[in-house]
Amino acid sequence: MKKLKYALFTGCTARQSTPEQMMSTLAVAKKLDIELIELTEASCCGASHLQDYDDFLSLVLNARNIAYAEKHGLTMVTICNTCQLNTAMTKHRLDKNSELKAKVNEKLAEVGLEYKGTSNVIHFLYAIIDDFGLDKIKKMVVKPLSQFNIAPFYGCHNIRPSELHDESHKQKENPYNPTSLDDLIIACGAMSVEYEEKNKCCGFHVELQAPHTASVLTGNAIAGATDNNADMMVTPCPLCHLKLDTQTKHASEAIGREVSLPVLHMQQMVGLALGCTPAELGLKHHVTDVNFV
Amino acid sequence: MSTNKITTQKVNFKVFRFNADEDYLPYYEDYSLDVTSEEVVLDILNRIKWDYDGSFSYRRSCRHGICGACAIKVNGRSTLACKESMSTMIEYFGNDLTIEPLSIKRAVKDMIIDKADFWEKHAAVTPYLVADIDETPMSENLVSPHDAEELNEADLCIQCGACHYACPAVEINSDFFGPAAFAAAYRFEADVRDSDGERLINVNEEKQGVWDCVKCFECTEVCPKHINPFEKITKLHQMAFKKGVAKNNVATRHAVGFLHSIRKHGMLDEGGLVLYSEGPAIVKHIPVALQMFRKGKIVMPWNMPKSGNLDEIQKLIKSSSTVKF
Ligand code: SF4
Ligand code: SF4
Ligand code: FES
Numbered sequence: 001m002k003k004l005k006y007a008l009f010t011g012c013t014a015r016q017s018t019p020e021q022m023m024s025t026l027a028v029a030k031k032l033d034i035e036l037i038e039l040t041e042a043s044c045c046g047a048s049h050l051q052d053y054d055d056f057l058s059l060v061l062n063a064r065n066i067a068y069a070e071k072h073g074l075t076m077v078t079i080c081n082t083c084q085l086n087t088a089m090t091k092h093r094l095d096k097n098s099e100l101k102a103k104v105n106e107k108l109a110e111v112g113l114e115y116k117g118t119s120n121v122i123h124f125l126y127a128i129i130d131d132f133g134l135d136k137i138k139k140m141v142v143k144p145l146s147q148f149n150i151a152p153f154y155g156c157h158n159i160r161p162s163e164l165h166d167e168s169h170k171q172k173e174n175p176y177n178p179t180s181l182d183d184l185i186i187a188c189g190a191m192s193v194e195y196e197e198k199n200k201c202c203g204f205h206v207e208l209q210a211p212h213t214a215s216v217l218t219g220n221a222i223a224g225a226t227d228n229n230a231d232m233m234v235t236p237c238p239l240c241h242l243k244l245d246t247q248t249k250h251a252s253e254a255i256g257r258e259v260s261l262p263v264l265h266m267q268q269m270v271g272l273a274l275g276c277t278p279a280e281l282g283l284k285h286h287v288t289d290v291n292f293v
Numbered sequence: 294m295s296t297n298k299i300t301t302q303k304v305n306f307k308v309f310r311f312n313a314d315e316d317y318l319p320y321y322e323d324y325s326l327d328v329t330s331e332e333v334v335l336d337i338l339n340r341i342k343w344d345y346d347g348s349f350s351y352r353r354s355c356r357h358g359i360c361g362a363c364a365i366k367v368n369g370r371s372t373l374a375c376k377e378s379m380s381t382m383i384e385y386f387g388n389d390l391t392i393e394p395l396s397i398k399r400a401v402k403d404m405i406i407d408k409a410d411f412w413e414k415h416a417a418v419t420p421y422l423v424a425d426i427d428e429t430p431m432s433e434n435l436v437s438p439h440d441a442e443e444l445n446e447a448d449l450c451i452q453c454g455a456c457h458y459a460c461p462a463v464e465i466n467s468d469f470f471g472p473a474a475f476a477a478a479y480r481f482e483a484d485v486r487d488s489d490g491e492r493l494i495n496v497n498e499e500k501q502g503v504w505d506c507v508k509c510f511e512c513t514e515v516c517p518k519h520i521n522p523f524e525k526i527t528k529l530h531q532m533a534f535k536k537g538v539a540k541n542n543v544a545t546r547h548a549v550g551f552l553h554s555i556r557k558h559g560m561l562d563e564g565g566l567v568l569y570s571e572g573p574a575i576v577k578h579i580p581v582a583l584q585m586f587r588k589g590k591i592v593m594p595w596n597m598p599k600s601g602n603l604d605e606i607q608k609l610i611k612s613s614s615t616v617k618f
Contacts, residue, residue: 019590041600044554044555054614107612111605156509176385203507206462206507217507287581
């Protein structure tokens, strides 16, 4: 197989509050011999919040990010569900509306850039599963996580709106019964846990303005995983991770029950199975201790 | 005519039963039926009533996706029974299907629920045109095709409640108006003839308004009329800024804070954003922030990463901004 190569859009979180996510992404890419060219020029995607304020500006900034991936002639991979949503949504809107695309390009021309629509935007989870291949990963596993029940937490913006997911990625994902992360868990040798909240919202986006709603959602998710015998959770989204890993106290208070589980980033889980060390995967950066390795 | 061959398969149904007048607790009845690829969910409800138990109750009227009466849940997914094909349900969930009302806690009899909260919230957003109408006009009041397009598909809502009872924010925060009410509010806010000054303010209030939406896209995913309520919610946010009615509160500052951060660093300054949004209330975040700091999760201001070619980003912000706060 030709060596896989992507333009990496890190997003902001991986460079700040989830350093372990950046470390584990690079460690896994190295193990799988995937080349990642970091888009150091990229700006924040707006996280669906700048979008509430200034729609056009958000489009211009995201189109600029994609334009840099296009310059490399590479597919862009994201490592955050919300980056994926906002980048893929920008692509979707510009590719469908030539008038809007022209308006955006008029602005980008001021800085010598152009959005063409030639680069796909996919989440790293699907790069691993669809492009690299689950079977190949399975064969590379040196430390199967066979003693663990792992609860997949998909995060909204990778699976909804499903139309956007299916347009961006090679394989469809059923938003009511997603399977990609379950399949990856099984490929890593672990048992995947079935529970009601696996495709539900973690509440991250309203943590400041509606803390109660946010905390109940987080609490329900961890409780659902716990009640179905999960030893830990795994997520492809750093924002879900922040919520599930750092907000357990508020979550417990909101649902009136102590909840807390170790939460892995998808990359960390794969990294562990492929034999990366806890240090390479940044496990010490978790607030809820990852105490099983 | 479709050339697809009609296929039949066995499906096991678990059907929610409850009569608020008689039952202390709900229970489930099992049915195993041969389902053809031509049937919709409503056909199954009908067959259960007609062939097995005449007391089984559900709402339906038009059978054409117009009246909005027949929405129920299949395996937890809100579904318009007369429109949703059984093949799609089997594709989504396999051959074991659970049939439930839109909201179990609002169940009155079997699939029939008390939708009072839905209608109250709908009424609360002034879901009608507020305009000074000349009752004897000398000429037609024309709306240009361009202006009419602004309504998008918001006009097509059949008030089925599928989105409302799929919305996690509605479930947790009983003040929250919910996606259908917001779609209705957008429908009239986007209407050039409307002159109501209160509606937009009302739907931007904390707790009840658009700012408590968790951005989960559940509403968009389930809407049988493809209305995309989430998109309408985003537009209501934007309109509040554009029309200058956005209040200065933690929610609006959270949105505007992204702009400040991106202008300064290209990236989001996470700590800076919380400080800008919360103001003095930031103290409540200190315990978690300390825990995060100990785990190396907080970047100090002097170490804030910056985007390459930041000057480009700043230039684009200057030339492409369309709103002021
Ligand atoms: S996107 Fe917002 S309105 Fe729609 S279901 Fe989620 S919380 Fe409710
Ligand atoms: S927006 Fe769609 S799902 Fe919601 S009530 Fe209207 S038609 Fe039903
Ligand atoms: S019966 Fe009228 S919408 Fe289904």
